[in-house]
Amino acid sequence: MAGDNGMITHDRKLNVQGLGWHLRQLRHHRSPRMAAARTATAQYYRTMQQSFVGLARHGFAAVLIMLFAMHGPADARTDAAFRAWLEALWPDAQALGIGRRTFDAAISGLEPDRSLPDLILPGRDTPTMKGQAEFTREPREYLNASYLDKLARQGKALAARYKSDLDAIEKTHGVDRYSVLAIWGRETAFGTYKLPHDAIRVLATQAYMGRRKDFFRKELLLAMKMLEDGIPRAKLKSSWAGAIGQTQFLPSEFYSHARDHDRDGIINLFDSVPDALASAARQLEAKGWVRGRTWGYEATIPAASDCSLEGPPGSRKIREWVALGYKRPSGRPFPEAVMDDAAYLMSPAGAYGPSFLALENFQVIRRYNTSDLYATFVGNLADRIAGGGDFLTPWQPIGPQRTRIIRGVQKGLQDAGYGIEKIDGFIGSNTRRQVGAYQKANGLKIDCWPTEAVLRHMSKAAERR
Numbered sequence: 001m002a003g004d005n006g007m008i009t010h011d012r013k014l015n016v017q018g019l020g021w022h023l024r025q026l027r028h029h030r031s032p033r034m035a036a037a038r039t040a041t042a043q044y045y046r047t048m049q050q051s052f053v054g055l056a057r058h059g060f061a062a063v064l065i066m067l068f069a070m071h072g073p074a075d076a077r078t079d080a081a082f083r084a085w086l087e088a089l090w091p092d093a094q095a096l097g098i099g100r101r102t103f104d105a106a107i108s109g110l111e112p113d114r115s116l117p118d119l120i121l122p123g124r125d126t127p128t129m130k131g132q133a134e135f136t137r138e139p140r141e142y143l144n145a146s147y148l149d150k151l152a153r154q155g156k157a158l159a160a161r162y163k164s165d166l167d168a169i170e171k172t173h174g175v176d177r178y179s180v181l182a183i184w185g186r187e188t189a190f191g192t193y194k195l196p197h198d199a200i201r202v203l204a205t206q207a208y209m210g211r212r213k214d215f216f217r218k219e220l221l222l223a224m225k226m227l228e229d230g231i232p233r234a235k236l237k238s239s240w241a242g243a244i245g246q247t248q249f250l251p252s253e254f255y256s257h258a259r260d261h262d263r264d265g266i267i268n269l270f271d272s273v274p275d276a277l278a279s280a281a282r283q284l285e286a287k288g289w290v291r292g293r294t295w296g297y298e299a300t301i302p303a304a305s306d307c308s309l310e311g312p313p314g315s316r317k318i319r320e321w322v323a324l325g326y327k328r329p330s331g332r333p334f335p336e337a338v339m340d341d342a343a344y345l346m347s348p349a350g351a352y353g354p355s356f357l358a359l360e361n362f363q364v365i366r367r368y369n370t371s372d373l374y375a376t377f378v379g380n381l382a383d384r385i386a387g388g389g390d391f392l393t394p395w396q397p398i399g400p401q402r403t404r405i406i407r408g409v410q411k412g413l414q415d416a417g418y419g420i421e422k423i424d425g426f427i428g429s430n431t432r433r434q435v436g437a438y439q440k441a442n443g444l445k446i447d448c449w450p451t452e453a454v455l456r457h458m459s460k461a462a463e464r465r
């Protein structure tokens with residue numbers, strides 16, 4: 001998610017279980033082998049930590065000076081409240097086995113980072129967003145063909161380099177090598193992307209003033225647990241949403257899915273590619289990966305049908321889609337093995353780009369990061385690494401979409417009785433489906449896209465009511 005551009009919903013990892021579950025998992029992991037791995041992890045990182053200490057001491061004074069320079073008296077009250085809030089975490093931290101020294105070091109000098117997306121700030125009625133708040137970028141920009149091509153070439157080379165690890169990972173976890181590599185490529189450009197944030201600060205900020213406080217509070221506590229288990233703070237760099245390591249794990253995912261694949265006794269998502277890849281595969285496996293299946297197929301919508309069939313509520317067997325006239329643009333038939341698999345129609349740019357029949361594994365990829373564009377990116381990158389190429393249907397230029405218009409259309413749909421639950425300014429499957437249904441019902445051109453024209457039609461209709 002690090003290289004992600006925040007243009008679409010980032011309701012990442014919403015299905016993570018409660019803290020009690022993690023405590024049970026941690027106890028469950030106290031097998032002799034896991035215990036040995038933990039001790040080795042702690043020792044390994046402690047040695048590494050020595051070299052960070054000097055640097056940290058010098059850096060600390062500079063950071064203090066910067067903080068005083070940045071924050072005027074206006075922030076003083078918030079910061080006192082933030083400190084009190086941090087202190088109040090202690091009983092839960094203690095219950096997780098975090099020591100007082102680790103806890104104190106973790107929160108020492110910590111300030112909220114108000115520049116992060118998804119925060120609820122005083123005087124604003126919508127959460128902060130990444131980048132330019134008033135726009136979401138268009139799908140073809142996210143699914144940039146030359147970037148995908150570059151990653152695919154690197155991915156092919158890495159598939160050869162890590163062949164024996166990937167052989168073992170496929171066998172153990174049932175996830176094909178191309179999908180595992182594609183996750184790695186999407187998340188951190190195969191480990192080359194430098195994560196910009198301190199995970200503790202990000203998680204504390206999100207837990208304190210974010211849109212999903214409870215969710216991040218659990219992750220913050222587990223990040224402190226990682227410190228307690230010997231992983232140095234300097235390694236805990238994250239995205240704006242607190243995901244760490246080469247395949248972008250949340251702390252809870254570290255404790256539930258991380259694997260010591262190279263058997264060196266250390267679970268290392270930062271520096272061990274085999275560990276990071278096996279952990280990603282394990283996470284996909286745990287989220288329901290269907291062995292031997294791909295993520296989906298590009299499909300063309302026949303003239304007698306339209307994009308308003310989009311989304312999981314319209315799921316049907318591939319065989320039924322074929323009966324409706326849906327085809328692959330390559331002209332090749334769907335493999336016989338998937339004919340009875342359930343699939344749903346997914347058109348990330350409405351009528352202005354390729355459509356897909358998404359199989360179960362598309363949803364599994366969305367459980368890794370809840371975004372249609374993310375899952376489409378990973379799916380296409382996997383196909384490319386396996387020898388495939390670009391989408392066959394071109395993206396038409398539709399330009400960035402104004403959040404104000406998307407929210408307006410969502411509100412209009414809701415007011416007119418369409419099934420819109422959230423007015424969030426993001427164009428997801430359901431928004432596209434409902435726009436298509438509205439256009440169909442009102443005799444408008446069906447493009448399943450929340451345009452200004454749709455908004456104008458809604459305003460006029462509302463005036464007449």
Ligand SMILES: [Ca+2]
Binds near residue numbers: 259262267272275
């Ligand atoms: Ca390892």
